[in-house]
Amino acid sequence: MKITKNTSKKRLDTIFSEFIRRRDADDKGFIRCISCGKVVHWKESDCGHYINRKHNSTRYDEQNCNAQCRSCNRFDEGNIQGYRKGLIKKIGEEATNLLEFKKYNACKLGQFEINILADEYRAKLKAIKQDKKI
Numbered sequence: 053m054k055i056t057k058n059t060s061k062k063r064l065d066t067i068f069s070e071f072i073r074r075r076d077a078d079d080k081g082f083i084r085c086i087s088c089g090k091v092v093h094w095k096e097s098d099c100g101h102y103i104n105r106k107h108n109s110t111r112y113d114e115q116n117c118n119a120q121c122r123s124c125n126r127f128d129e130g131n132i133q134g135y136r137k138g139l140i141k142k143i144g145e146e147a148t149n150l151l152e153f154k155k156y157n158a159c160k161l162g163q164f165e166i167n168i169l170a171d172e173y174r175a176k177l178k179a180i181k182q183d184k185k186i
């Protein structure tokens with residue numbers, strides 16, 4: 053893989069967030085909040101982390117990140133009990149429990165790792181944009 057430029061962590065967050073929200077959107081562009089079930093347009097949603105994003109090992113984990121309404125993400129501390137229920141429904145209890153252990157894994161997230169993730173998610177975002185016309 054050829055890395056062409058350095059990407060900031062903030063920029064990677066933006067790319068990853070757009071990918072997650074588009075991934076979770078239906079063909080009309082609407083997402084159902086993982087925590088409360090409210091339906092909003094993906095552009096009006098947030099990329100909510102089940103395991104807090106301060107943990108690098110799950111920060112860019114696609115199972116750990118799901119589209120969420122802004123009210124749950126920003127004003128209800130992620131509505132974590134609702135999130136857990138929604139996540140179990142989506143990925144199962146075992147995978148949800150695994151995330152809770154994965155957060156303790158050591159994870160180096162230096163410039164090199166950020167560049168690789170940025171390239172991966174730029175490509176995934178491009179593909180999903182072509183795939184879904186939303």
Ligand SMILES: [Zn+2]
Binds near residue numbers: 087088090125131
């Ligand atoms: Zn919500």
